[in-house]
Every structure is written in structure tokens, then in C-alpha cells.
Amino acid sequence: MSATPRTIEPVELTKAKGIIDEISGAFSKKVVGQEQLRTSLLVAMMAEGHILLESVPGLAKTLAASTLAKAVRADFARIQCTPDLLPSDIIGTQVYDPRNHEFETQLGPVHANFVLLDEINRASAKTQSAMLEAMQERQTSIAGVIHPLPTPFMVLATQNPIEEEGTYLLPQAQMDRFLLKEVVEYPRDHEELEVLNRFDSGALGTGSTVASVVTPEQVGWLQRLVDRVYVDPVIKQYIVALVHATRETERVLGPELGRFVEIGASPRGTIAFYQVARSLAIIAGRNHVIPEDVRHLRHSILRHRIHLTFEALAERVKPETIVDAVFAAVPAP
The missing domain is CATH 1.10.8.80 (Magnesium chelatase subunit I, C-Terminal domain)
Incomplete structure (x- = not known):
């Protein structure tokens, strides 16, 4: 029989609050409002799940996903999904090396801790299916060889529900593998005003960066704490x-x-x-x-x-x- 997980002590809850506050602070510096979205992103990360973000263009889906990922000092990859994207573009492939006269494996961008799939519904069904093994088994198969994905591993996908041309419906088997589907709403008046103020100050410019405030080890500790x-x-x-x-x-x-x-x-x-x-x-x-x-x-x-x-x-x-x-x-x- 497995041992019963020990009770979480107050000092551990205090430590967890510190980590969560650090991530939330980094998120709030870059994304205005969107408290529900921030909570959903945190929960998906802590529960070792994946999240699908849906809204009309311009509501900071990509910004929110990348901000969370960059707040953790870990590997981050962004994949812009298009109809001509191939499965090998995501998981990797074998490339012939003429110098050594042999094939070598080049791992794709999915082999990162946080993977942002931008406009996932623009990728073909064949390419979307390549993500199923990664999302569920946390591994990829290239030429019959299994390659484990790093820990922590989280997929943050975005999609635009109003455009149908050049898009594909996500297979239900893949939809079910997203822990959460968050629909991002329009900002309130005072939040949109704050967006303009931050734009004027340069906080939302291309030169502004997101500070890495926690480590993958701290994220892993949070995930293990959730299990208790x-x-x-x-x-x-x-x-x-x-x-x-x-x-x-x-x-x-x-x-x-x-x-x-x-x-x-x-x-x-x-x-x-x-x-x-x-x-x-x-x-x-x-x-x-x-x-x-x-x-x-x-x-x-x-x-x-x-x-x-x-x-x-x-x-x-x-x-x-x-x-x-x-x-x-x-x-x-």
C-alpha cells in the first residue's frame, strides 16, 4: 500500500504563496486585468495540465501565455501554426549529416518546458494529431526512438473562433486533453485606459521584457504540493x-x-x-x-x-x- 501523503504545513503554504505572488506580480506588470485568465494559467501550470485560450484577436492571449512562460526561468518555445505546418516542424526529425555519413536527430520546439501554440486551429488535423502524444504521454517518437519531454511541460494554445477560412476544427480527442478552455473577454473601460497609459510609458513596447522570477524546480515543488x-x-x-x-x-x-x-x-x-x-x-x-x-x-x-x-x-x-x-x-x- 502507498504511504498517505503527509499534511501540508502552514510554512509550506506560506512558501507556495510567495512563489504564486511572484508569478502573479510578473504577469500583472505585462497584462492589464484578466484576473480570471491569470488564475486559469496558474492552475493549469500547478495541475500539470494544458490550457486552450480562445477569443477574438487583440485580447492579449499570446501575451498572457508568453508572460507566464517567461516568468519561469525555463525553456520557452513559440510555434506559429499555419496550414502548411508539418508534424516534423513541431516534434523534430532526422537530418543526414554528410560529414559523418549518418542521420542525427534534431528535436523540434515542442521539447521545451512551455510551448505556445499560436492559432492552433490553423494547423491541419495531421499536425494537430502530432501534439496528442506530447500532450498526453509527455514524449515524442522520432524514427522509432522515444524522446521524453522536459519537466515541467505545459502547452498553451490560442485560437480565434470567428475566422473559418484556413482553419481546422480541433479533434475532440485533443480538446479533451486540455485541462482548461478559457474564453478571454474584452477588458473593462478602466483596464483599457490603463493599457493606453502603459503603452505611453513604454511598458508594453517591444523593448520591455518579462523578468524570470521563479525556477522550474519551484514549479515542480508547487505541483508536488498540489498532490498532497x-x-x-x-x-x-x-x-x-x-x-x-x-x-x-x-x-x-x-x-x-x-x-x-x-x-x-x-x-x-x-x-x-x-x-x-x-x-x-x-x-x-x-x-x-x-x-x-x-x-x-x-x-x-x-x-x-x-x-x-x-x-x-x-x-x-x-x-x-x-x-x-x-x-x-x-x-x-
């Missing part, structure tokens, strides 16, 4: 009941809303709730999970895991509406 957060059996049952409700919506929500859901969340959704809740507990300075930790990022966890029917799309029913109805129907402990 206590989750009461009642909270676990609550998570399972929520995910099961997405698969039985007609019974749970009734025919009026239930008919809009074709397929509910998979067990990956259950695991996502579990890991996200534990990460949020650490961010809040607790060594245990409360129901609010489960509810906080419910839209980001489920919006890409619930398949709506054509009728729902025709009537413009949003996944968030279904998610809120499920949480209202399932009693919290």
Missing part, C-alpha cells in the same frame, strides 16, 4: 455526481434543457475537477478542498467537454448555460 492537498470523500462524490449529471442531462435537468446535450464529459473531466480544485486550494492558502474550489472554474473545465446538439447550436444555447444548470441541480455538500 486533502480532498474529503464527500467532495470526491460531489465531483463524480456533477460529471455524471452532464451525461444524464434529461434526467437531471429535464427535457427542456437536457435535449440540448448530445454527449457529456468523460472521466478526464472528473480528474480535471479534482486537480483544479486542489490547485485552487493552494492558491487560496488552504491544505484542503472546499466546494467553492470545485465550482470556481466550472466553465473552463466543462465548456469544451460537453457536446451540444445541432438544435442547441441553432437556438444559440451556450455550454455555460448547461454547466450552470447542472451545478444548480446537483446539491453541494
Whole structure:
């Protein structure tokens, strides 16, 4: 039998708060507002997951992803996805060396700690599928040889939902591998004014840089700390009941809303709730999970895991509406 993880001590929570505050401070110096986005990025990193950012152009998706990555003193790679991008452009390939008369392996940009896939929906399905092994198995295969990816490893992908020309739908198998899907909203008036002020001061110029404030070792320590957060059996049952409700919506929500859901969340959704809740507990300075930790990022966890029917799309029913109805129907402990 495996040993029971020891209780997280207050001194460890204080250390975790210091690391999180350092990253948040570096993020806030570069990105105005976007508190929800910052939380989601932190949670994805701490839970050893990947995140998909979606919004119209110009809302700092790429800036936010690169800022988080650069705040950690680790390898960072940015891949601009285009329709002619090949799998070998991402994972690497073998190149013939005429001097030694042999092939040598050149690893691709995915072999970095933080990988930004910009406009992922512009890459072809074949190229997107090349990311599946990397995202799930944390390794790549080149000419039959396995190459492990570094630790920590995180994919931050962006996509623009309003342009269809030259884009490809992400396979559902890949969508499900994103721990979170965050929809970035327009900034508020005072935040947009602050953007102009920072632009005038040069803080948002091309010459401004992001300070590396933490190390990969500190990120790894945070991830191991998350694994020790206590989750009461009642909270676990609550998570399972929520995910099961997405698969039985007609019974749970009734025919009026239930008919809009074709397929509910998979067990990956259950695991996502579990890991996200534990990460949020650490961010809040607790060594245990409360129901609010489960509810906080419910839209980001489920919006890409619930398949709506054509009728729902025709009537413009949003996944968030279904998610809120499920949480209202399932009693919290």
C-alpha cells in the first residue's frame, strides 16, 4: 500500500504563496486585468495540465501565455501554426549529416518546458494529431526512438473562433486533453485606459521584457504540493455526481434543457475537477478542498467537454448555460 501523503504545513503554504505572488506580480506588470485568465494559467501550470485560450484577436492571449512562460526561468518555445505546418516542424526529425555519413536527430520546439501554440486551429488535423502524444504521454517518437519531454511541460494554445477560412476544427480527442478552455473577454473601460497609459510609458513596447522570477524546480515543488492537498470523500462524490449529471442531462435537468446535450464529459473531466480544485486550494492558502474550489472554474473545465446538439447550436444555447444548470441541480455538500 502507498504511504498517505503527509499534511501540508502552514510554512509550506506560506512558501507556495510567495512563489504564486511572484508569478502573479510578473504577469500583472505585462497584462492589464484578466484576473480570471491569470488564475486559469496558474492552475493549469500547478495541475500539470494544458490550457486552450480562445477569443477574438487583440485580447492579449499570446501575451498572457508568453508572460507566464517567461516568468519561469525555463525553456520557452513559440510555434506559429499555419496550414502548411508539418508534424516534423513541431516534434523534430532526422537530418543526414554528410560529414559523418549518418542521420542525427534534431528535436523540434515542442521539447521545451512551455510551448505556445499560436492559432492552433490553423494547423491541419495531421499536425494537430502530432501534439496528442506530447500532450498526453509527455514524449515524442522520432524514427522509432522515444524522446521524453522536459519537466515541467505545459502547452498553451490560442485560437480565434470567428475566422473559418484556413482553419481546422480541433479533434475532440485533443480538446479533451486540455485541462482548461478559457474564453478571454474584452477588458473593462478602466483596464483599457490603463493599457493606453502603459503603452505611453513604454511598458508594453517591444523593448520591455518579462523578468524570470521563479525556477522550474519551484514549479515542480508547487505541483508536488498540489498532490498532497486533502480532498474529503464527500467532495470526491460531489465531483463524480456533477460529471455524471452532464451525461444524464434529461434526467437531471429535464427535457427542456437536457435535449440540448448530445454527449457529456468523460472521466478526464472528473480528474480535471479534482486537480483544479486542489490547485485552487493552494492558491487560496488552504491544505484542503472546499466546494467553492470545485465550482470556481466550472466553465473552463466543462465548456469544451460537453457536446451540444445541432438544435442547441441553432437556438444559440451556450455550454455555460448547461454547466450552470447542472451545478444548480446537483446539491453541494
